[in-house]
Amino acid sequence: MNHMTKSGGGNSDPVFWEKARAHLVRYGGDFAPFIAERAQGSFMWDADGRRILDFCSGQMSAIIGHSHPEIVEVVRRTMGELDHLYSTILSRPVVDLAALLAELAPGKLDRVLLVSTGGESNEAAIRMAKLATGRHEIVGLSRSWHGVTGGAASATYSSSRRGYGPAQIGSFVLPAPDPYRSRFIGSDGIYDWRAELDFGFELIDRQTTGELAACIAEPILSSGGVLEPPIGYMLALEAKCRERGMLLIFDEAQTGLGRTGDLFACERDHVVPDFLTLSKTLGAGLPLAAVLTTPEIEDICHERGFLFYTTHASDPLPAAVGLKVLEIAIRDKLTEQARTLGAHLRNGLLTLQQRHACIGDVRGRGLLAGLDLVQDRATKAPAPELAHRVARTCLELGMMTSVVRGGLGIFRIAPPITISKEEIELALDIFDTAIRKCLP
Numbered sequence: 001m002n003h004m005t006k007s008g009g010g011n012s013d014p015v016f017w018e019k020a021r022a023h024l025v026r027y028g029g030d031f032a033p034f035i036a037e038r039a040q041g042s043f044m045w046d047a048d049g050r051r052i053l054d055f056c057s058g059q060m061s062a063i064i065g066h067s068h069p070e071i072v073e074v075v076r077r078t079m080g081e082l083d084h085l086y087s088t089i090l091s092r093p094v095v096d097l098a099a100l101l102a103e104l105a106p107g108k109l110d111r112v113l114l115v116s117t118g119g120e121s122n123e124a125a126i127r128m129a130k131l132a133t134g135r136h137e138i139v140g141l142s143r144s145w146h147g148v149t150g151g152a153a154s155a156t157y158s159s160s161r162r163g164y165g166p167a168q169i170g171s172f173v174l175p176a177p178d179p180y181r182s183r184f185i186g187s188d189g190i191y192d193w194r195a196e197l198d199f200g201f202e203l204i205d206r207q208t209t210g211e212l213a214a215c216i217a218e219p220i221l222s223s224g225g226v227l228e229p230p231i232g233y234m235l236a237l238e239a240k241c242r243e244r245g246m247l248l249i250f251d252e253a254q255t256g257l258g259r260t261g262d263l264f265a266c267e268r269d270h271v272v273p274d275f276l277t278l279s280k281t282l283g284a285g286l287p288l289a290a291v292l293t294t295p296e297i298e299d300i301c302h303e304r305g306f307l308f309y310t311t312h313a314s315d316p317l318p319a320a321v322g323l324k325v326l327e328i329a330i331r332d333k334l335t336e337q338a339r340t341l342g343a344h345l346r347n348g349l350l351t352l353q354q355r356h357a358c359i360g361d362v363r364g365r366g367l368l369a370g371l372d373l374v375q376d377r378a379t380k381a382p383a384p385e386l387a388h389r390v391a392r393t394c395l396e397l398g399m400m401t402s403v404v405r406g407g408l409g410i411f412r413i414a415p416p417i418t419i420s421k422e423e424i425e426l427a428l429d430i431f432d433t434a435i436r437k438c439l440p
């Protein structure tokens, strides 16, 4: 019996949508209004045969484009040889990937745990930080996204926390650094992030019961609106953590492996965290995530009986994919690509900003950019409805984009790093036309 819906009915295929409506849990708002049939490189094709430029790299993950031929080859071969194992069994892809990550990562982050998703990697880092310090309080930034599992969700503040009961006891928040809209402006008119950070920790120090374990942060807060902490911020954050005996976790789900122009975004900040988590980009679209930490921390956790035993821990198939992704990232100099193409993208977005008053801010680093739409440049009031109209029009014109959640009008732009200059030009043209069409 064939259970597949038949292609040929186009995007509006009633059988497909009835089946979807009847049987799918709606986990994150509306589904995109088309049926994806295939994806290759920087494009997807829908059931009407339309080509759609994927300016989100899938879910911010496909850094080397869709169905990269070398990844396809690795998946085919590994699937036929060594797919999945009992979680205590080791294999060569796992040990080789752990060793390569340790070699490439900054500092002495030599011990690696391989899991499946970003949420899981942060969950594991948080659990290790609690076990190693013997404390339980976790500090996050107010526009963070670390995942939807218990510990990761408790440190996530850029999505709704309502409806699921208490967050983990001892979840504290620091104001996210937002150079564009900060309330902390010095007498010189410049964003005073030091005053903001001092104030944030003054509040943390008042709330803590003396059990501060760790602070978790994205080097660029992507889901929070592509907020780039100013140079010096991460060093100061690290110092605040050290003063309090807290560990520092950097979540590089989106920024890791080249997107920002460095292999790891924290390299710009010259800060080596105690934990570095990787996910989305590590599998370049396949479920693979990693926690990197120091031998000292891992030894303490091991002595204290650390347990994070999951079905897919140390699975060879995704590890083989991760190894290939790293090999391609280094061989094809993705960091340089991200810098060069990122500069091209940024110039194009700045030109659009000159043309359209509704673009309040253009920000980001490398090929992770933010386009902040406003009702008026003076007040910087966000324009979420306009942003969603523009996103819908972009899709009609053949480009998938992402507007961050939470009533903000911010486009999060993260194309594959393998994108061409011509494809960036196409994206800029589509943005330009879409904004024109949507303005009254």
Ligand SMILES: Cc1ncc(COP(=O)(O)O)c(C=O)c1O
Pocket: 116, 117, 118, 119, 120, 122, 145, 146, 147, 148, 218, 222, 223, 251, 252, 253, 254, 279, 280
């Ligand atoms: C920075 C960051 N960390 C963690 C996650 C969660 O990853 P996952 O959805 O794979 O659990 C995300 C997802 O968007 C993310 O952006």
